[in-house]
Amino acid sequence: MQVVLLSGGSGKRLWPLSNETRSKQFLKVLQDSEGKNISMVQRVWGQLINVGLASQTIIATSKSQVDILQNQLSVGPNSLVIEPSRRDTFAAIALASTYLYSVKGICPDEVVIVLPVDAFVENSFFERMKELEDIILHSNANLALLGVKPTYSSTKYGYIIPEKVFHNDSAIPFLASEFIEKPNESTAERLIEKGALWNCGVFAFKLSYLQSILQENNLPIHYNELLKQYNEIPCTSFDYAVVEKENKIATLPYEEDWKDIGTWNTLTEEMNSKIIGKGNVSQDSVNTHLINELDIPIAILGITDAIVAASPDGILVSSKAKSSNIKSMTECFDDRPMYEERRWGWYKVLDYVKFDDGNEVITKRLCIAKGKNISYQIHLKRSEVWTVVKGTGEFIKDDELMIVGNGDVLVIPIGTKHGIKAITDLEIIEVQSGSELSEDDIVRYCETWDEIKAHYNELHEVSYVRVE
Numbered sequence: 380m381q382v383v384l385l386s387g388g389s390g391k392r393l394w395p396l397s398n399e400t401r402s403k404q405f406l407k408v409l410q411d412s413e414g415k416n417i418s419m420v421q422r423v424w425g426q427l428i429n430v431g432l433a434s435q436t437i438i439a440t441s442k443s444q445v446d447i448l449q450n451q452l453s454v455g456p457n458s459l460v461i462e463p464s465r466r467d468t469f470a471a472i473a474l475a476s477t478y479l480y481s482v483k484g485i486c487p488d489e490v491v492i493v494l495p496v497d498a499f500v501e502n503s504f505f506e507r508m509k510e511l512e513d514i515i516l517h518s519n520a521n522l523a524l525l526g527v528k529p530t531y532s533s534t535k536y537g538y539i540i541p542e543k544v545f546h547n548d549s550a551i552p553f554l555a556s557e558f559i560e561k562p563n564e565s566t567a568e569r570l571i572e573k574g575a576l577w578n579c580g581v582f583a584f585k586l587s588y589l590q591s592i593l594q595e596n597n598l599p600i601h602y603n604e605l606l607k608q609y610n611e612i613p614c615t616s617f618d619y620a621v622v623e624k625e626n627k628i629a630t631l632p633y634e635e636d637w638k639d640i641g642t643w644n645t646l647t648e649e650m651n652s653k654i655i656g657k658g659n660v661s662q663d664s665v666n667t668h669l670i671n672e673l674d675i676p677i678a679i680l681g682i683t684d685a686i687v688a689a690s691p692d693g694i695l696v697s698s699k700a701k702s703s704n705i706k707s708m709t710e711c712f713d714d715r716p717m718y719e720e721r722r723w724g725w726y727k728v729l730d731y732v733k734f735d736d737g738n739e740v741i742t743k744r745l746c747i748a749k750g751k752n753i754s755y756q757i758h759l760k761r762s763e764v765w766t767v768v769k770g771t772g773e774f775i776k777d778d779e780l781m782i783v784g785n786g787d788v789l790v791i792p793i794g795t796k797h798g799i800k801a802i803t804d805l806e807i808i809e810v811q812s813g814s815e816l817s818e819d820d821i822v823r824y825c826e827t828w829d830e831i832k833a834h835y836n837e838l839h840e841v842s843y844v845r846v847e
């Protein structure tokens with residue numbers, strides 16, 4: 380059995396803490412057993428390790444999230460399938476399946492189980508999920524799902540309508556089902572009366588099943604070919620593209636607690652503390668949560684059932700009940716991310732200004748973790764001035780290496796090659812100035828410090844002439 384963990388979504392519902400690169404699964408608002416703050420992806424990954432599935436799991440993610448994912452989980456590049464752009468879950472699952480087949484050499488008869496990253500569940504959920512393999516192998520079902528009992532007539536889930544219970548063609552009894560994705564509220568009510576279950580976003584199928592769907596859609600089953608055509612894959616969810624059209628569906632009910640923690644309302648229910656970050660919430664502010672990533676305090680007085688979340692990207696003040704409607708309110712915000720976690724650490728934008736002559740200036744605080752490095756690169760539209768404010772590092776500029784430390788000011792004109800490795804934890808205040816300031820204005824020559832050092836050694840090689 381192979382597991383695909385879907386972790387590429389943008390999760391805009393948790394704005395302002397989530398942004399283009401730091402989506403909901405990376406927010407450290409949950410706690411582990413020792414009380415340490417962890418993110419959803421860290422929690423699920425820990426659970427997959429606990430139930431013995433991590434070694435057979437690949438993570439489907441988007442290009443912009445690779446750095447943060449590798450920062451939060453210690454997974455090698457072979458465990459990642461990187462979507463070149465965001466095209467919803469049908470494309471993501473299709474790409475992951477071709478990766479399993481072409482890159483990992485998985486046999487088409489093997490069962491693949493796809494799992495979302497935002498389910499807040501206990502380990503028993505993953506144990507139940509493992510049973511789907513047996514159903515796929517020993518019944519005539521093409522797809523197997525996990526279903527939970529609905530708690531209200533939600534319009535954001537798929538509904539599984541059980542028809543009958545089979546006992547004979549699989550060791551595990553399951554429900555033969557029909558599936559309706561995101562019905563309206565009155566249909567949802569009717570479906571619940573008929574005993575419908577919510578789909579938990581877990582899909583099990585044989586790899587060959589997905590391959591036949593790709594072929595029906597005139598899409599290749601080989602990874603490299605599908606990767607080339609990725610932007611032509613229909614932009615739709617797996618639920619609409621596959622599940623809703625399938626009539627051989629089996630479902631296993633999951634009877635313990637299941638919660639999708641993709642909205643502020645549901646996420647805050649799982650927080651152990653009412654306050655994360657600087658600030659205070661008055662005693663009479665019942666069921667109100669504060670999450671503050673800014674360095675200034677926030678005070679909340681006499682506001683009940685609310686969420687206040689602040690980050691360098693914005694501030695949200697919302698009632699718990701309405702917090703899932705956030706997408707429509709924030710769609711018009713298209714500012715650049717003001718905070719990003721990268722492969723080497725993180726940065727925060729402290730100030731941004733655009734002058735009348737069109738020149739832009741951004742001041743950033745960069746924290747590079749001990750042993751990590753920024754790639755060897757140039758910028759075509761900006762100069763940078765770095766002031767080292769903490770730690771020591773090895774700095775390379777135009778193929779010259781030097782040791783730098785607290786108090787050093789490093790000037791990097793437009794088009795100058797530069798990179799830095801932190802010898803100890805390193806902090807830099809960076810001032811960028813140029814005609815167009817964007818994270819895309821980076822031409823990278825080498826990424827790892829070993830490559831950078833090899834390049835340096837090649838250029839500075841000293842040839843010794845042996846004197847006899």
Ligand SMILES: O=P(O)(O)OC[C@H]1O[C@@H](O)[C@@H](O)[C@@H](O)[C@@H]1O
Pocket residue numbers: 721726743752753754755756763809821823
């Ligand atoms: O390309 P990586 O290694 O992620 O480095 C990216 C970083 O490069 C530096 O030169 C600066 O421009 C930073 O503002 C930027 O975030």
